[in-house]
Amino acid sequence: MKYVNATAKLPASLLTEIQKYVQGETIYIPKQEQNQKKWGSDSGARKRLDERNANIKSQFQTGSTIDQLAADYYLSVETIKKIIYKK
Template identity: 60%
Template sequence: MKYTNAKKILPEKLIIMIQEYVQGETIYIPKQEKEYNHWGSLSGGRQWLDLRNTTIRQAFKNKSSIEQLAKDYFLSVETIKKIVYSKNK
């Protein structure tokens, strides 16, 4: 997160209004929700996890045991249960 001086980007009237609430402090102004990217959408991490989970669900449907899937994917038994028993997307 970078720091920007309000005097450089905001109109003076707005700065005066903000100063009614806070002065001399750093405040965070979040992005609008429409500007947010979902976790992993830029790096491909979300797609990789979705593919892995789909593969795990398919293997479970094809009679692989939860314990074997946990070993194969280096995940806990509880994590595998969450994946195979969750609703598919």
Template identity: 60%
Template sequence: MTTVKAHTVLPDALIREIQLYIQGETIYIPKKDSSHAKWGSQSGTRKRLDERNAAIRASFEKGRTILQLADEYFLSIESIKKIVYKK
């Protein structure tokens, strides 16, 4: 998140209107919903987790136990259950 001075990007009339509600404070203006990227999509983390979960499911289908998978992937038994039983 970057900080931008209001007078460099907003018209004076809008700044005066905002000053009716808040003055001298920092205000966060969120992105439009349409411009939000899903969590992990830009860094590749989401893809890596999806690939890991697919590997866990495949190993489970081949006979690995939930306890073995938890030890192998350093996850809790409950986390492994959520992954393998997810529809």
């Protein structure tokens, strides 16, 4: 997250109003909910995890054991169980 000087982005009247509540402090202004992106959507990490999890489920259905999958994917047995049994 980068910091931007409020004087560069906000009109003077709004800046004056904000200064009634906060002066010289850093505040975080979140994005509006409809503009927020889900985790991993930009980097593709979510897609890769979804593909990995689909592969794990498929391999389990074709006979791989939970212990084998945990070793193959370097995950704990409990994590493999969560992936397999998640609806």
